[in-house]
Amino acid sequence: MISLVLAMIWSRRGQAVTLTLLALFAVAAAVAAPAYLTAADRAIAVGQIATASTAERSLVVAGVQNDRDGDGGNQIDFKDIGSALIDLPGFSYIYSAEFSAIGIEPGRQYADRLVFRQDACSHLRMVSGRCPAVEGEVIIGVATAERLHLAAGRSITMRAAKYSDDPNNAGFIPDGKPRKLVITGTYRVPAPGDRYWGGHGYFTAVPGLGPGEPVFTTSGTLDLMDHGDTAKAIDGAAGPGALDPDDLDQLRTGLATLNSEPSELGVAIQIRTEIPALLERIDAGRSAARLLVPVLAVPLVLLACFSIFLAVGYGTEGRQPELAVVALRGSRWWTRWWLAVGENITAVVAGAIAGCLAGQLLVNAVAAARFPGVRVDQGWNSLRYAPLAALAALLAALLAQRRQLVGPVVNLLRRNPVAGRDHRALATEAVIVLLAIVATVQLVLSDGTLTGVGLVAPAFLMLAVPVLAARLLLPAVTWYAVRALDRGHLGAALAALQLSRRPGAKRLLALLVATVAVAGYAACTIDVAAHGRAVQSGLGVGADRVLDIGGSVFRSQLLTAVRKVDPDGRYAMAVVRMPNAGHNEPPGLAVDSTRLAAVANWPSGGPSAARVASLLHPDAPAAPVMFTGPELTVEATASNFTVKSELRLVLTVSSTSGLGDAVVQFGKISDGRSRYRQSVAVCRQGCRLNGIELVEAAGAAAVSGRLVVNSLGPAGPGDPLAEPGRWRMTQHGTITSDPAGLLVTVEAPGGLTGGAWITPVDTPYPIPLAYSGAAPLDDSITGAGGGPLPIAPVGDLPAIPRLGRHATLVDLEWVDRLATDVDPALEPQVWLGPGAPADIVDRLSAQGLTITGDIRAGQVGRQLDRQGPALSLWFYVLAAGFAVLLGAGALVLAAAVDRVRRVEDLSALRGQGLSRGRLAAATRWTYPILVAIAALVGLGTAVIAWLATGWALPLAGVNPPDLPLPSWPGAPAVIGTTVAVFLVLVLVAVATGQDLRRRVARKERAARRK
Template sequence: MIALVLAMVWARRGQTLVVALLALFGVAAAVAAPAYLRAADRAVAAGQVGTATPNELSVAVRAYQKDARQDTPGAEPSGPNLERSGSALSGLPRFDYVYSMEFPAMGIEPTIAYASRFAYRQDVCDHLEMVSGRCLIGSSDIVLPEAVGQRLEIKAGDTIELSYAIRIIPRGGPAFYAENGRAQRLLVAGLYRVPDPGNVYWGSRGFFNAGSDLPAGANLPLFVTSATMHSTDRGAVDTGLDAFPQPGALAVDNLPAVREGLSEVQAGVTAFQGGVELHSQLPDLLARIDSGRDAGHRIVPVLAVALVLLACLTIFLAVGYGTEGRRPELAVVALRGARWGQRWWLATGENVVAILIGAILGCLAGQLLVNAFAAYRFPGVGADPGLESLRWAPVAAGAAVLTALLAERRQIATPVAELLRRAPAVPHSARAVAAELVVVALAAVAVVQLSSTPRGVGTFAAALVLLAGSLVAARLLLPLVTVLARRALSRGRLGVALAGLQLSRRPGAVRLFALLTAAVAVIGYAAAAVDVAAGGRSDQAVLGTGAPRVLQLGPTGRQNLLAAVRAVDPQGTFAMAAVKLPSDPGAPAVVAVDTTRLDMVAAWPSGGPTAPQVVKLLHPAAAPPVDVDGAQVEFDISAQFPLGKSVAVTAVLSPRDGGNDALAELGVLRNGRHTYAQNVDACVKGCTLNSLRIAGGQGTLDVSGVLTVHSINDVPSDVLNDPAPWRASEGGQIGAGAKGGLEIEVTSLNGLPDGMFVHPATAPYPLPVAVSGVTALPTVDNLDARATRVDVRTSLPVIPGAGSPAVLTDLDYADRLSTDGGATSGSMVWLNDQAPDDVVAALTTHGVTVTADLRASDVQKRLDEQGPAIALWFYVIVAALATALAAGALVLAASVDRNRRVEDLSALRSQGLTRSALRQATLWTYPVLVLAAVVAGLGVATLDWWLTGWALPLAGLDPPALPLASWPRLLTMLATALATTLLLAGAAVLAGRRTLRRIS
């Protein structure tokens, strides 16, 4: 019997090969999913580590040792000593440790305003490039930064003297440094530069932080040996122990040990009982890796399950088609009285052998496919193949065998008379309909389950919806095709009618259409997921950043920021000033920008007002500012307040040509008319009056009275005489009809510890804003952290650089309404792609300090290395395998039908069927089926995406505050439909041409 089965396999080796290939695809899908997850885990970890900053990779332990000179001779040194007991903190596996010490020193800088950084760092010479001289050897060697040597004219071979220094902060004066130890003579062994300041070796100590306003190189360390450090007469010392990973230390398999090591380090720090601090962003990096892996493990199985079901459906179709082609053979076996077991073996043995061969090859093919793809997409990471990837292979193989048995069950149980019919009856059994209803019900249950949890049964929701939708579409096909075929026959279109009747009279045609629809639905769902995720990453990178490039600045005044940006880019073509305003947790983020440049620089969302429209709304015309010129600022003020009630006035002035705001403190007002003068150097080139602050003295908050500002330098008198262009805050009001100056009525300062404020009305009030994701917004915290009333002018889908909910407003107007005159820490400069290469240097020369340079392209790169993006590459594999399954099913169906169709069409040809009708009947049958399946499949994919697509963590498990796209682009879906149609229709046409050539 076995020999007979093998002979059958050889006789129909083409059909056996197709069944084996289909089984191969199904088992390969089951193997590829866990294998790809393994490769994806490794790629996620490697990608996060590769894009991490040194602070995220390193673990820094800091200890501030007290002045050892104050200890009793012979006693144990007080305070923690990392050099002596740091081994208690070395619990991280495969991490290198670097010990360092640092203190301020004096002796070579020509000022006492700052000190040099006298530092020791273990193995420092391995990470320095000597531009002259040599590196450290002896106990009196020192190496200086190249910039320091050039600026101070110190060269290799010179001797210098340095001594320990302490910082002194006198009351009412600037801080300075003073010597506090014996000077030590040192030999300048060489001058160095650092080839890679971003190397993780340097840790988080900030040896080479950019943006210092000190002279060239003054913020860089002077390195010495450990012996030099210990022989120096010194006081308190900042010590540190930095750990950074060796290559492969943060590979995915090592992460549990790293977490355990972090816990040991934390326990060691706690054991010191104070004086030691642990600084590390490594836990955040590990959390991102876990989040990415978790997202991948939720994304990959969704279509992996769908692909396995599709493979089973394909095998069911293939076996069913093959068995239908063998109906006369099975009838002969039954007529000869073969026993039931023999009939089963003869009917199923051929397909079981093919499936087993395909399953064995599929185990190998699935892993090789992942290996090849990982080598292409994740070079240097590897797929790390293992037996664990085969854990679902037996399940897939068993499902394939069971599917084959189910497909053959009906033919084996069919009576002999029915088997001998040339045109078998098309089944319309209630059993088939009931089975399809069960699948639909399971899909509905899975969708409901998905709404509560994305795991468990919810994982199968997308696959079940795809299968159910395809079965329903196929169930509707047969009546429609029959009607169209009869209509074509009545109109004399024989070719079209024969093609339609071929589908309507073949029982396997319905299953073939279901399979093609399911395959197209899988491809469409994969395309939708990839497109939506790609659009989301692009939005995160560009809209989330705010512009193609964002420079983050150190604290600076708002008008200084505006002046610097406008000086660097006077035409407003590539740079825009921006500030992120402080806001309470949970409150909408507020971004203030120079809206006059908004349409040229900022990334702008679609689906809302255009940038020029928003500019007109947020930057209406306003009164000109009040100019105060000259370094000597004089105020002529009349005051009338009750005796014993003191009131002080402070003017906030903003330099027009750049520079931080200045405060002119006029002091306590005296009753009567007096002149109050203050020297403000920042106003030499002219200032604008930002606000007047009127505050009560100690115990005088409950005060009322009137003051009149008669003149301010050369401010025109009509500006002060007209109360209209002035605005007062709570606690007072602008007097009506004042004569000879600006009359300010102070009503009460109770509950106003900062006093009341008077502004020139040079900005619209309430402050115009645009919002996103905010329904009601009466006020926002302005730049001075005071609540400012706002006027919501428009709504946007998202605020660039802030997301949603968020608020956008004009920076200049927001500053004019603020009262503090202080520097802002959230300052930024947004740049577009036209920004010149020297923009950072140009901004630095105009008084701002760049602390970070963030590019949207870098953000995009980091997002592309995260779990969701990596996991979605598996969907590309799924789409390719689904296309191969569908094409294989088409080829198999055409092969099985070929002999019967050749006989039928040859007979019709001999009876006068035209060549044109013959070509239509032969070549149009399956391409038309493909076209219908593409339309139905994309409809099923769209329905499935609506029901389940929202559950895919395409933006990670903690999505950003951005309204990311939830639907794929129409162009993407049309391109997918066109490509799928061309591939499948091409396979169908090739199979049809082979049939056509055999018809005489």
């Protein structure tokens, strides 16, 4: 019997090879999914580790020690700290200690940081002299040396200091005995953002002093000096051994142990690290991959089983006469069964064995090419799914032969199936459609949770729609064939009838539709994900490059510094966050909108950046009130004030040269004419008046009276003091003219809550505001200074760069002028366009800005490309390729089975006078027409499946921002993929038609020779 089966296989070796290849593809597709997930797990970890920030690759163990504590309760020793880190191998540690010291900076406002940091000299560039080597030696920064006129070889005296917050004598006071030190050199910092420096902020700019420059020394010098509190730290940098993807669980356990037993380090020790955030991101990426890969793996496996079912069914139908003869000879049932299934089962088993190896090897090759340097595990763990895949292939093969095994002999002798409706087929199709509906509804009700039935919703949709389409379209093909016959188009009619009357044509059409649908769905997913990553790395970052500014920087300082660096507004823009009070107020940005169009990454689907910029920054109604020197004077005449407590006069000013903001306290307001004078350092190069404030010391008392501001000086040109229309007072009084100056009438029955402010009318009022999301419910938002800021909405945007779909956007210059506070800017940044020069960081640093972060859109894009969703979608490319191979193989096998009977039929028709042209049409268009129908319906199926389920796929990466991410693929991607699949399948179809035509011609020539 075995020899007979082998003979059968050899006689139909073309069909056997095709079926073997289909089984190979089917099992390989099933093996590829778990194999790819294994490879992707490691690639995700490697990618996230490679793109992690410094804080995510390090930890800091820090504490404050006071050597004067007698009980030793807060004593910290580096050896004790180091011993607690023994469970974290693979880290390199850097020891540091520091305390505040005074002696070289004039005044009490500022102190120096006296720092010991292990191996600091290797990361500094000595400009003069040498690094400290022994006790009593220090080095200082170049800028500090120039500012304080110090040089290498100079002796200085320093002493430990601590800050006193005494309101009458605030500043740094001595906290130790003085010590004479020697400056051995001056330094520059080549890379202040290098990981070596950790997050200590050594080089953060100090207002009034410029970039920070610690005084570096030796550990012996720190011990030698008399001091109190000392900040000690160990910075641990994770090396390749610590962040090896295979040892992440060990690292997680070590960190958990370190944090769970703080008693080993002491209560004074704090541990700071963002490594757990990195580990969580890796886990989240892997979880996303484990959701995304099965979404297309399931329909691919179903398509593979369907292709085997179709191929075996086609082959068995072609052998029905043989099986009928075996049944008529009275063979035992096992002989009949073996002869029926042996040929197909042998091919399927051979293909399944080869498919197990091919799937794993293919994934290994793809992983090696797609994840270079990742060292993907070349193991065979995924083969544990191979027996299940092989069993599924065998069951599909047996199920396809059920009629030939158990049906009556009379049916085996028929060339065409018995007419009538197949109730079992109808029932099967109804179950498939019902499962598709239930799975889709479950996905919607679970809010997109890809678990349970919801996970297979795309698979059942891509199976149900083709089945329905095949049942509905083939009758239409029959109708077309009849019409073609009536019109005399015999070639087209024969081609159409071959499709509509062939027993397996419906299943073949469904298979080809599913093939196109799987490839189309993969294209939808890949295209939407790629565009989403582009939005996140562009609109989500805000600009081509974003620099975070450290230290206490005033809004006016930031604005001035950026405009000095880029006076033409071609590539740099100052940006700060707006405060928002409570959860009901959306976040906001204040930007230098004159540069918005040149710098910002702008959302599509709304007004242009240039249009919004013109709305946010209209012309100022009047020029600002300017002071031309540091000696500010105010002359004012007070009368009829009823307040019993002290009333004070205050001015707030902003430097026009980037020196900062200041609150100028002028003192008590007394009846009669008074002259006030204060020297304000930030005004030494000119400043702008932000506002005049009347403040009641006690508060909550009724206040009324008159104040005439006689003069402000030194005033700039065009002094508007006597023009009431150039001033604004929104509460607690009114402003009118007076022959002696500006008359302020105060009427505050409830007291001067928040102060009585008189501000210049040098900005639009209310402030123009653009927004995304819901329109602001109130007519004001929280201003830059914390108080209410009246707004006038001027534009509705799809999203605000960096903040997303629910945010606001205002002009930084107008907001800053309206603010009367002197608080530092909130989250100051400099956004840079593509045209920013390479030395932009140096240029900004020269203006006193310290760059603490540098985010690039391209870098964020690369990070997103290495997260779980992006890496898992490469499986979709594999799945699309497998689907096309399965569809092409099934088409080849169907044509091979049909070939014998069609050669007989067409040869007979040739003998009856069928012309060569009509013969060519009948052979040329049969399967191409089928492929064309499948391509159109498959495209629609992919779109339907994407509409129903695509929204649930986690394509946006880990913790995606609230951005208008695309939900629909681009037409070129989907249509292009469909056309590509169509071309592949139609080439196969044309080749089968040419082969059929050659065989008919060959048989015709043989008949003539006879």
